Amino acid sequence: MSKISSKRILLVDDEESILLLFQTIFDIYGYDAHFLTSSENVVARAIAIEPDLIILDVAMPDKDGYEVCKELRQNEFCRKIPIIMITALSLNQDKKRGFECGANAFIFKPFDALFMINEIKRLTELESR
Numbered sequence: 550m551s552k553i554s555s556k557r558i559l560l561v562d563d564e565e566s567i568l569l570l571f572q573t574i575f576d577i578y579g580y581d582a583h584f585l586t587s588s589e590n591v592v593a594r595a596i597a598i599e600p601d602l603i604i605l606d607v608a609m610p611d612k613d614g615y616e617v618c619k620e621l622r623q624n625e626f627c628r629k630i631p632i633i634m635i636t637a638l639s640l641n642q643d644k645k646r647g648f649e650c651g652a653n654a655f656i657f658k659p660f661d662a663l664f665m666i667n668e669i670k671r672l673t674e675l676e677s678r
Contacts (some may be wrong), residue, residue, distance in 0.1 A: 607636035
């Protein structure tokens, strides 16, 4: 399997199993992965590493992904970074709320790794045009 990118991705999730899964996926596809296990400093971290894409878990113990997404969209340095929200919540109202906060994509857990990679690729290619 060939690597498709060296794009920088910031993943925010408090579940170690999800972080390990994404680390494996990102290693296979050549993404430069950065991880946060808390949603407290996402904006500052995003400004520091300038990611090409951010993946936010909705259910976090401090601030939820919706709140963080809004904060990112209100920051002039972060507002154009594509955001994928991931969650185990499966109601359409959860998805709608994610888009209302400014997310570019919304993926339900458990997710298909190839589908996730295709979404990452689609969103990072759109951003570079």
